[in-house]
Amino acid sequence: MSENRTVWEVFIQSKNGLAHKHVGNVHAEDKIMALENARELYTRRNEGSCIWVVKSKDIISSESEDGEAFFDPSNDKMYRHPTFYTMPEGSKYI
Amino acid sequence: MTEEKFQKRIDREEKIEPKDWMPEGYRKHLIRQISQHAHSEIIGMQPEGNWISRAPSLRAKMILLAKVQDEAGHGLYLYSACETLGVSRQELVSQLHSGKAKYSSIFNYPTLSWADMGAIGWLVDGAAIVNQVSLQRTSFGPYSRGMVKICKEESFHQRQGYEIMAQMAQGTSEQKAMAQDALNRFWWPSIMMFGPNDSDSPRTGNAMKWKIKRKTNDELRQEFIDKTVNQAEIIGLTIPDKDLKWNDERQHYDFGEMDWDEFWSVVNGNGPCNKQRLNHHKKAHDDGQWVREAAKSYSQKKELIAN
Secondary structure, X not given: OOOOOEEEEEEEXXXXXXXXEEEEEEEEOOHHHHHXXXXXXXXXXXXXXXXXXXXXXXXXXXXXXXXXXXXXXXXXXXXXXXXXXXXXXXXXXX | OOHHHHHHHHHOOOOEOOOOOOOHHHHHXXXXXXXXXXXXXXXXXXXXXXXXXHOOOHHHHHHHHHHHHXXXXXXXXHHHHHHOOOOOHHHHHHHHHHOOOOOOHHHXXXXXXXXXXXXXXXXXXXXXXXXXXXXXXXXXXXXXXXXXXXXXXXXXXXXXXXXXXXXXXXXXXXXXXXXXXXXXXXXXXXXXXXXXXXXXXXXXXXXXXXXXXXXXXXXXXXXXXXXXXXXXHHOOOOOOOOOOEEEOOOOEEEOOOOOHHXXXXXXXXXXXXXXXXXXXXXXXXXXXXXXXXXXXXXXXXXXXXXX
């Protein structure tokens, strides 16, 4: 029997209202065990108000090596940034 | 990507992530270093676990339990980081069992009295912290993030150890003698935790070039000694090194020769507890086999029912 268990990535919301943040992973056979292992491993000091676990193999990641080409299209659209625009002299609160 | 491009990324202080191109030597060095670090955390639970049932108070017992549990956690953070390099947990454990992977030699010394819990927290965790603080800046992303988490949790370990030493040093003459004895036994193995002198450490060059290590063994050792001398003085204990002396010119403490024959003999399996530590780990692993199998069967059965 293979001993390699499923790897689950763990995301923790440190406080109500904040986004969940990746903290690491755990090994577990099923989702309940994954959640319990994540609690034992990553929240021994009140680090969280909510935990997400998701199978590592279900995460799709962009390739870091072609990162430049992948993100390039956003570079030539400076008009998406507020500093692109010229405001009339003396205008306030905008 | 070529090795040259990789080195440029390192020189720019970029972090390397698991999917990035890296030289085979870099990957190998990391697997060896991180797995050794992980195994040390896990084996390191044993000398202290030995005293949980005999802790002198409920407070001491709760603290020791929490500390040992933290060490299990730290081992797991490190195994996770190591696995991102393409090696499985099972493979890592079997390398430990076969002796191919090492762990810190300090854990091959026995813990003979309660004062040893003090000495381990103060000196062994203290030395580990000096090393780990510098490793927070290591070039491999998952290792660096693991170190940040570990450092946050570890400082309680050192403080609880120093508190035990301070209390015993101010106790009865027998208690003070126990504290001094623990310091005598753990001092030299603790400063040897940083590894051989730089001149005898063939892998240091690459590790520094790739910024896996940020400081050399000797630099870290000096840092630890400089920090610790005063702490011993404050609680009235004597570091067992007659050559230990402040050097005004260097602005560091000078210290005596370490016994490298003993160091290598313990690394190579001949320390007082090498066999016991490994056998205990193997037995715990084997005894847990049915639990792993049961968990697997249970999840498979549930999946069948769900489908």
